[in-house]
Amino acid sequence: xxxxxxxxxxxELRLANRIAMAPMTxxxxxxxxxxxxxxxxxxxxxxxxxxxxxxxxYPSVHGKGYCRTPGIATPVQIAAWDRVNASIAGQGGASRVxxxxxxxxxxxxxxxxxxxxxxxxxxxxxxxxxxxxxxxMVPMEVPRALETSEVAGVIDEYRQAALNARxxxxxxxxxxxxxxxxxxxxxLACSNQRGDAYGGSLTRRIRFVVETLEAMxxxxxxxxxxxxxxxxxxxxxxxxxxxxATYGALLDAVDPLGLAYLQVSRSPQPGLDAFALARRHFxxxxxxxxxxxxxxxxxxxxxxQGDAVSFARHFIGNPDLVSRLRxxxxxxxxxxxxxxxxGARGFTDYxxxxxxxxxxS
Ligand code: PHB
Numbered sequence: 001x002x003x004x005x006x007x008x009x010x011x012e013l014r015l016a017n018r019i020a021m022a023p024m025t026x027x028x029x030x031x032x033x034x035x036x037x038x039x040x041x042x043x044x045x046x047x048x049x050x051x052x053x054x055x056x057x058y059p060s061v062h063g064k065g066y067c068r069t070p071g072i073a074t075p076v077q078i079a080a081w082d083r084v085n086a087s088i089a090g091q092g093g094a095s096r097v098x099x100x101x102x103x104x105x106x107x108x109x110x111x112x113x114x115x116x117x118x119x120x121x122x123x124x125x126x127x128x129x130x131x132x133x134x135x136x137m138v139p140m141e142v143p144r145a146l147e148t149s150e151v152a153g154v155i156d157e158y159r160q161a162a163l164n165a166r167x168x169x170x171x172x173x174x175x176x177x178x179x180x181x182x183x184x185x186x187x188l189a190c191s192n193q194r195g196d197a198y199g200g201s202l203t204r205r206i207r208f209v210v211e212t213l214e215a216m217x218x219x220x221x222x223x224x225x226x227x228x229x230x231x232x233x234x235x236x237x238x239x240x241x242x243x244x245a246t247y248g249a250l251l252d253a254v255d256p257l258g259l260a261y262l263q264v265s266r267s268p269q270p271g272l273d274a275f276a277l278a279r280r281h282f283x284x285x286x287x288x289x290x291x292x293x294x295x296x297x298x299x300x301x302x303x304x305q306g307d308a309v310s311f312a313r314h315f316i317g318n319p320d321l322v323s324r325l326r327x328x329x330x331x332x333x334x335x336x337x338x339x340x341x342x343g344a345r346g347f348t349d350y351x352x353x354x355x356x357x358x359x360x361s
Pocket of ligand 1: 056178
C-alpha cells in the first residue's frame with residue numbers, strides 16, 4: 001500500500017498522496033446552478049485525498065445537459081465554489097481541480113436555462129435518453145451544428161471558465177474529453193461530419209481538443225490543466241473504429257503542451273490497454289481510473305503504470321477513503337438510488353469507519 005501514500009508533484013499541483021477523487025456528477029446544484037452548503041460538507045469530508053477533481057461543471061449554459069449540474073460561469077457560481085475550496089483548504093487540504101464539462105449533444109432543452117442551446121460539431125443526435133425533472137426521461141435532442149465562426153467562441157468559454165475556476169480557489173481545471181461530451185464529439189467521426197478545419201481527417205478532428213487545451217493553458221498555465229480520456233468508451237452513443245489511432249494522434253499533439261496530468265480510464269474495449277497507450281504517447285503524470293481497489297491501485301503505481309489512481313465509487317460511500325486504505329479497513333458500498341437525487345441523503349450522510357463500527361455494535 002505504501003506506493004499510495006507517497007507525495008506527488010504534477011505540474012503546479014502538489015499532492016500529499018496518490019489518491020484522487022474522480023469527478024462525479026451528483027446533481028445537487030442549487031437553483032443558480034451553484035454548489036451550496038451540502039457541497040461544502042461533501043467535499044470537505046473527503047479533503048484528505050491527494051487531489052479532488054470536482055464534479056463536471058459547465059463552462060457556459062450551452063454546455064449544460066443534465067439536471068441540477070453546476071456551472072462556473074457567473075459571479076454567484078464562482079463565489080459558491082470559492083466557499084467549497086476555502087473549506088477543503090481549511091481541512092488540511094487536498095489539491096483541487098474543477099472538471100470542465102460541456103455536454104454538447106448529450107443534452108435536453110428541459111435541463112437547460114432559458115436561452116441555452118444544444119450545440120455540437122454536427123447535427124447528429126445521440127440515440128438515447130436522459131432524465132429531466134419536469135418531463136422524466138426524454139430523448140437527447142438533435143443539436144445545432146456549430147458554425148465555423150462560432151467554434152472560437154466555444155473555446156473561449158473554456159478559457160474563461162479556467163480563469164473563473166482559479167478565481168474560485170481551484171488549483172487547476174480538467175477538460176472532460178470522454179463519455180460522449182463535446183470534446184469527444186469533435187474527436188470521433190460518428191458525431192463529427194464537418195467539412196471545415198475541425199472535421200474530416202483525424203488531424204482536423206483532434207484540433208478542437210488541442211486548441212481548447214491551449215486556450216486553457218494560455219490562461220492559467222499548462223501546469224494547472226489536466227485532460228480526461230477513455231479510449232473506446234461508447235457512452236452516449238459514441239463509436240470509434242480505431243481508438244489506438246485516435247488517441248495516439250491526440251496525445252502526440254497534446255504531449256508538447258506540458259499539461260499537469262492525463263486522467264485515463266480503463267477502456268471498455270477488450271484487448272485495448274488504455275494505460276499503456278497513454279504511457280506511450282504522453283510524458284506527463286498519469287492518473288489511472290476505473291475499477292481499482294487499494295491493493296490494485298498501489299500495485300499499478302509501484303509497477304509504474306501510472307502516477308496516481310482516481311476513485312469514484314469508493315469515494316461515494318467512504319468519505320474517509322484515504323484513512324481506510326491506510327489502515328486496511330473494509331470499504332463501504334453505496335446506494336445507487338440516491339446517486340443523483342437532491343439533498344443530503346446518499347451525499348453527505350455516509351459515516352466514517354469508526355462511526356460506522358460504533359453504530360453496528
Ligand atoms: C461522465 O462524465 O462520465 C458522466 C456524467 C454523468 C453521468 C454519467 C457519466 O450521469
